[in-house]
Amino acid sequence: MAEEEPKKVESETPSEPPLPPVAPAPAPEAVEPPKDVAEEKSVIPPPLEEKGEAPESAEAKSTKGSVNRDAVLARVETEKRISLIKAWEESEKSKAENKAHKKLSAVVSWENSKKASVEAQLKQIEEKLEKKRAQYVEKMKNKIALIHKTAEEQRAMIEAKRGEDLLKAEETAAKYRATGTAPKKLLGCF
Secondary structure (H helix, E strand, C coil): CCHHHHHHHHHHCCCCCCCCCCCCCCCCCCCCCCCCCHHHHHCCCCCCCCCCCCCCCHCCCCCHHHHHHHHHHHHHHHHHHHHHHHHHHHHHHHHHHHHHHHHHHHHHHHHHHHHHHHHHHHHHHHHHHHHHHHHHHHHHHHHHHHHHHHHHHHHHEEEEEEHHHHHHHHHHHHHHHHHHHCCCCCCCCC
C-alpha cells in the first residue's frame, strides 16, 4: 500500500525526484509504550479533496506535492510506529513465554528432586524392613530349632524311661518266675 502511494505522487508531480522507499528501522530494546489513539489520529492529516480544477501555477503544484509528501511521510511514520509496537509486543510475548517455560522447568526439577528423595526414603525403609524381616526369620528358625531339640530330648527321655520300665518288668517277671510267686498287683488284665 505504501508503495502504491509514492507512484501516484510521482505521476502527479513529475518535476520532483522520486522518494526512496523507507525501510522500517529495527526494533530497539526499550520501546516506548504505545501512544494514545488520539495522538496517532492527530499525526495523520485528513485526505485532501481534489477539486475539478487543474492547478494553474507552479506555486499550487509545489504546495500539492509537499502536502502529498507530508501525507506519505506521516503514513511511513505511522507504519514505523506500528511495526515498533508489533516488535515490542512480540518481545513481551516471548519474554512471557520464556518466563513461564523457566518456571515450569523449575517446577519439574523440584518435583523430580522430591520424588527422588521420597523414593530414597522408601528404599531405606524397605531395606530396614527387609533387615528386620531377616532377623525375625532367623529368630523364628532358632525357636523352631530349639523346639525341635527340646522335643528330641523329651522323646529320648521317654524312650529311656520305657526301656528302663521294660527292663524292670522283665527283671521282676524273672524274679517272680524264679520264686514261683504271683505278683501282688495285677495290672487290671484279669
